Amino acid sequence: MSGERPKRxxxxxxxxxNENREQIKKDNPGSKVTDIAKKGGELWRAMxxxxxxxxxxxxxxxxxxKAVxxxxxNGGTDTGAGKKRKSKGAKPVKKSKKKETSEEEEEEDSE
Incomplete structure (x- = not known):
């Protein structure tokens, strides 16, 4: 592995x-991809x-x-997925802290 997290x-x-898609295509010639998927779902539910x-x-x-x-x-982490989620939640908090800090600094400067 070259540092890539294993795929689910x-x-x-x-x-x-995946094993039956070609057969479904043969049984339903001219069907669109969405029709094949729909037919596959019906067949699966009927099994x-x-x-x-x-x-x-x-x-x-x-x-x-086991692979995970x-x-x-071996030092692999979930930082890619984790960072995305954390940054969304962390940004507004940081912004509000910055506002508070800048207001306090302004008040100190005006005194």
Whole structure:
């Protein structure tokens, strides 16, 4: 790994859809991408036994969790995602503190 955080694993539905998309296209020639996705959703909901796909998804999630632990153990962090969230919340607080400081400084200067 070159410092990239592991990508989140696919859901059971997405694993199934990726394997069955071509067949759905063949069964529904001339369909748009949105129609293929809609048909895929209908077929998935109608399936009685999804255990094969659910087991694959569980395995992928376990592999992902292991990869994330290794990534974090090797110095990788979530700073990219964390910074974005923190900066949004922190900016207004800093601005208000600056205003208070500048007002106090103005008051001191006028005395």
């Amino acid at each position: 694993p696919l859901s059971a539905y997405m694993l199934w859809l 009685k036994d999804k255990s094969e796909w659910e087991q694959k998804a569980i395995k992928m999630k376990e592999d992902y969790n 632990k290794e990534y974090e153990a």
